[in-house]
Amino acid sequence: MTIHIGAEKGDIAPTVLMPGDPYRAKWAAETFLKDMRCINQVRGMLGFTGTWNGHRVTIQGSGMGMPSLSIYANELIKDYDVQTLIRIGSCGGMQKHVGIRDVILAMTTSTLSTPSRGIFKELNFAPCADYQLLSAAHDAAKAKGVPTHVGGIYSSDVFYDERPDLNEQMIRHGILGVEMEAAELYNLAARYGRRALAVLTVSDHLITHEALPAEDRERSFGDMVEIALAAAFA
Ligand SMILES: O=P(O)(O)O[C@H]1O[C@H](CO)[C@@H](O)[C@H]1O
Numbered sequence: 608m609t610i611h612i613g614a615e616k617g618d619i620a621p622t623v624l625m626p627g628d629p630y631r632a633k634w635a636a637e638t639f640l641k642d643m644r645c646i647n648q649v650r651g652m653l654g655f656t657g658t659w660n661g662h663r664v665t666i667q668g669s670g671m672g673m674p675s676l677s678i679y680a681n682e683l684i685k686d687y688d689v690q691t692l693i694r695i696g697s698c699g700g701m702q703k704h705v706g707i708r709d710v711i712l713a714m715t716t717s718t719l720s721t722p723s724r725g726i727f728k729e730l731n732f733a734p735c736a737d738y739q740l741l742s743a744a745h746d747a748a749k750a751k752g753v754p755t756h757v758g759g760i761y762s763s764d765v766f767y768d769e770r771p772d773l774n775e776q777m778i779r780h781g782i783l784g785v786e787m788e789a790a791e792l793y794n795l796a797a798r799y800g801r802r803a804l805a806v807l808t809v810s811d812h813l814i815t816h817e818a819l820p821a822e823d824r825e826r827s828f829g830d831m832v833e834i835a836l837a838a839a840f841a
């Protein structure tokens with residue numbers, strides 16, 4: 608057990624999927640895992656372990672924002688020796704050709720700041736995905752026929768953004784979407800020699816202003832879960 612995770616050491620699998628929303632973790636575990644059981648309820652940040660195609664998998668909520676994800680990813684890596692961490696998140700679309708419900712595989716992520724900022728100081732470290740996971744996720748997405756984009760995303764510290772000028776520059780430089788956790792996940796994976804990827808579903812759009820309701824964000828993003836599972840065990 609750790610400060611934020613109530614599971615015993617063997618209760619967490621070497622592969623963990625991490626949605627921000629703990630109820631998405633519950634839905635994904637109930638929908639895609641066999642023999643699943645709840646392994647964490649501390650602070651309501653639900654986690655479940657079960658099997659997918661015979662492979663042990665944990666699905667653990669990360670909460671919203673990099674400070675929250677950083678707590679869970681640090682403990683999963685350092686206390687439970689997790690090797691593969693795949694974020695399954697929602698994001699805002701930032702390009703006209705990226706549609707609602709499309710999947711984005713985050714090859715790199717730009718950010719103003721992360722909980723790792725203090726380490727890098729003046730260095731602009733470039734957090735990137737594990738290539739093997741990225742390539743396998745792309746294959747899985749193609750096989751499913753899901754509209755999928757691979758490229759850079761923006762990991763923001765705020766949902767309610769006050770920097771339209773910055774968004775304009777990111778759109779101009781091809782950033783596909785915005786979310787709030789992947790950069791710190793990639794930083795931690797690089798630091799501890801683990802594999803990480805963010806598989807995202809576009810839930811709203813910064814240009815068209817379309818937006819899906821909360822229930823869809825919690826319960827309808829099955830394609831990204833299956834893509835993440837296929838990539839983890841490719
Ligand atoms: O749907 P999740 O995984 O929580 O991800 C996105 O949604 C939240 C904001 O609504 C942030 O956590 C952002 O990264």
Ligand SMILES: O=c1cc[nH]c(=O)[nH]1
Pocket residue numbers: 697698699700763766785786787810811
């Ligand atoms: O962080 C996020 C997640 C979804 N949609 C956004 O606009 N931002």
